[in-house]
Amino acid sequence: MCGIVAYLGNQPAQPILIEGLKRLEYRGYDSAGVGLINDHTLNITKSSGRISVLESMLAKPNPVEILGIGHTRWATHGEPNTINAHPHLDYTGKIALAHNGIIENYTALKTFLIGKGCTFQSQTDTEVIANLIGYLYSNPDGKDCPHENLNRFEWAVQHALNELVGTYGLALVCTDFPDMLIGAKKGSPLILGLGKNEYIIASDAAAIVQHTTQVIYLSDNEMVTITPKGFSTKTIDNIEIHKEMKQLEFSLDAIELDGFGHFMLKEICEQPKALTTCLGGRLDMRDNRIILGGISNYWREITRAKRIIINACGTAWHAGLIGEFLIEQLARINTETQYASEFRYRNPIIEDNTIIIAISQSGETADTLAAVEQAKERGALTLGIVNVVGSTIARTTDTGVYLRVGPEIGVASTKAFTAQVAVLAMLAIELGRRRHLGSEQAKFYIDELSKIPSKIEQVLALSEDIKKIAEATCERENWLFLGRGFNYPVALEGALKLKEISYIHAEGLPAAEMKHGPIALINNGMPAVFIATRCSQYEKIIGNIEEVRARGGRTIVVANQGDENIKQYADFLIPVPEVPEELQPMVTVVPLQILAYHAAVLRGHDVDKPRNLAKSVTVE
Numbered sequence: 001m002c003g004i005v006a007y008l009g010n011q012p013a014q015p016i017l018i019e020g021l022k023r024l025e026y027r028g029y030d031s032a033g034v035g036l037i038n039d040h041t042l043n044i045t046k047s048s049g050r051i052s053v054l055e056s057m058l059a060k061p062n063p064v065e066i067l068g069i070g071h072t073r074w075a076t077h078g079e080p081n082t083i084n085a086h087p088h089l090d091y092t093g094k095i096a097l098a099h100n101g102i103i104e105n106y107t108a109l110k111t112f113l114i115g116k117g118c119t120f121q122s123q124t125d126t127e128v129i130a131n132l133i134g135y136l137y138s139n140p141d142g143k144d145c146p147h148e149n150l151n152r153f154e155w156a157v158q159h160a161l162n163e164l165v166g167t168y169g170l171a172l173v174c175t176d177f178p179d180m181l182i183g184a185k186k187g188s189p190l191i192l193g194l195g196k197n198e199y200i201i202a203s204d205a206a207a208i209v210q211h212t213t214q215v216i217y218l219s220d221n222e223m224v225t226i227t228p229k230g231f232s233t234k235t236i237d238n239i240e241i242h243k244e245m246k247q248l249e250f251s252l253d254a255i256e257l258d259g260f261g262h263f264m265l266k267e268i269c270e271q272p273k274a275l276t277t278c279l280g281g282r283l284d285m286r287d288n289r290i291i292l293g294g295i296s297n298y299w300r301e302i303t304r305a306k307r308i309i310i311n312a313c314g315t316a317w318h319a320g321l322i323g324e325f326l327i328e329q330l331a332r333i334n335t336e337t338q339y340a341s342e343f344r345y346r347n348p349i350i351e352d353n354t355i356i357i358a359i360s361q362s363g364e365t366a367d368t369l370a371a372v373e374q375a376k377e378r379g380a381l382t383l384g385i386v387n388v389v390g391s392t393i394a395r396t397t398d399t400g401v402y403l404r405v406g407p408e409i410g411v412a413s414t415k416a417f418t419a420q421v422a423v424l425a426m427l428a429i430e431l432g433r434r435r436h437l438g439s440e441q442a443k444f445y446i447d448e449l450s451k452i453p454s455k456i457e458q459v460l461a462l463s464e465d466i467k468k469i470a471e472a473t474c475e476r477e478n479w480l481f482l483g484r485g486f487n488y489p490v491a492l493e494g495a496l497k498l499k500e501i502s503y504i505h506a507e508g509l510p511a512a513e514m515k516h517g518p519i520a521l522i523n524n525g526m527p528a529v530f531i532a533t534r535c536s537q538y539e540k541i542i543g544n545i546e547e548v549r550a551r552g553g554r555t556i557v558v559a560n561q562g563d564e565n566i567k568q569y570a571d572f573l574i575p576v577p578e579v580p581e582e583l584q585p586m587v588t589v590v591p592l593q594i595l596a597y598h599a600a601v602l603r604g605h606d607v608d609k610p611r612n613l614a615k616s617v618t619v620e
């Protein structure tokens with residue numbers, strides 16, 4: 001979703017902002033803009049569409065413009081046009097800001113400000129923040145401004161932030177303070193990068209890592225003021241605070257294409273390596289145990305759980321559903337998977353011995369975060385399964401496990417999904433081990449887990465064959481994805497992948513449910529993807545395939561290598577290595593990722609920037 005980059009240093013800000021905005025493109029956006037301070041004037045350039053359009057509108061970088069703010073906007077309030085793009089100026093023309101998040105009381109504030117004579121240009125909630133700060137800055141109403149440790153700009157920012165209801169990550173400048181940059185955060189991530197005589201504020205580490213790996217993560221209700229002399233951090237209630245410096249744990253290479261056409265393809269192909277890192281040092285083959293350092297102090301509590309509720313959104317929710325099946329099967333603990341967006345508004349029942357697991361690649365999804373906060377308030381232990389180190393969910397949960405797969409840039413999540421399932425499998429095995437799962441059974445699953453990376457490697461080798469299937473089918477506008485048991489969530493994920501990037505309508509279902517409605521959709525040649533590996537419901541799913549074929553559907557079947565029997569049922573066959581049923585999703589999902597990728601490319605879509613989608617959904 002929206003992205004912020006702001007710079008104050010010793011180089012022209014413009015190219016640094018543009019480069020930073022390009023690094024944030026993957027998050028999803030529909031317009032962009034930059035604001036540069038030149039002495040006591042502000043030069044703002046904005047456009048709808050791609051960063052390249054904005055770039056073409058900019059003059060040559062000016063060496064005196066060493067302070068600036070930039071933004072990529074994903075529209076919430078107001079259509080994605082140039083006026084609604086950020087930075088937004090206040091009505092006096094002195095204050096400019098870039099904002100991520102949503103201001104919930106913007107209507108009341110707007111009415112108040114219009115009453116005071118402020119004018120508005122855009123339909124955004126953000127302009128209310130600019131005007132409120134501008135109004136307070138120009139009319140302090142006799143309040144105690146400034147405090148000793150604040151100038152008038154900082155005071156106005158603090159005062160305004162205390163009036164806001166909602167979420168914000170903000171970068172702000174004021175023409176009266178041409179060497180001052182302010183950042184503030186509540187509910188939307190904001191990171192301060194500390195370079196050599198230069199500072200970058202960004203909503204995502206991807207925009208910082210090229211310049212420095214030393215960062216400070218702002219927490220909610222905190223702000224930072226930066227000048228060429230240094231920076232200071234305070235709460236928005238004006239209490240000075242010391243923030244610890246952290247090291248970013250990934251390098252620039254991790255966010256480069258490295259010869260691949262798209263990040264999605266790069267990340268699909270990275271899965272063997274990513275899973276090896278995810279599993280590395282965590283499989284204790286000697287004692288048949290799982291070592292998850294992050295949660296080692298919480299096992300007692302987790303093992304006693306009477307109920308586990310998994311909260312997540314999107315692809316992470318599909319991983320959660322597999323986790324539910326795994327935990328119930330291997331650890332025999334009552335587990336359910338909830339959409340975080342629903343859970344948070346359901347007045348959920350959380351009794352003693354309930355554990356909440358939150359799964360999130362980004363660690364910033366607003367609904368998942370809200371679900372965690374609510375569960376914590378109600379006394380549950382919260383456990384995060386998160387990829388982005390230092391992200392809000394990682395810091396908010398009581399304990400957790402990192403995926404360790406490196407940055408995921410492709411909007412369609414791939415390597416994070418397989419790693420989420422791997423972590424859930426490890427959790428389920430160790431939980432089972434601590435309850436009733438015998439050493440030999442645990443050994444079996446641990447051995448099999450360790451073989452998953454090489455099995456995924458075998459599936460990756462099928463990419464060209466899968467491309468041919470995509471060529472033969474991708475013009476069809478309606479697809480079904482069907483699986484049973486552990487492969488049912490894989491069917492959901494396969495359908496989501498296809499929808500997200502190729503804009504084909506696809507429905508994922510437990511195969512038996514097809515008879516209760518969707519079978520009516522099947523017409524001549526409609527593609528139906530079956531995940532029909534050898535498992536406890538193999539015979540049943542064969543029956544489902546026959547039902548589709550009898551009605552003229554065209555079947556694409558993911559089956560096990562060497563399964564001769566299934567050939568007769570498949571118009572297209574994708575043979576994958578055999579894996580125990582419980583661990584199959586990590587392997588069976590890979591051909592579906594590849595299929596969706598090729599279909600989208602063949603249909604001419606920008607795989608890494610699918611329309612309307614955002615990588616990290618930081619608004620509810």
Ligand code: G6P
Nearest residue numbers: 314315316360361362365413614
């Ligand atoms: C967005 C992304 C999906 C992702 C979902 C949850 O919709 O486009 O790929 O699965 O958010 O994101 P999270 O970061 O919480 O896993």
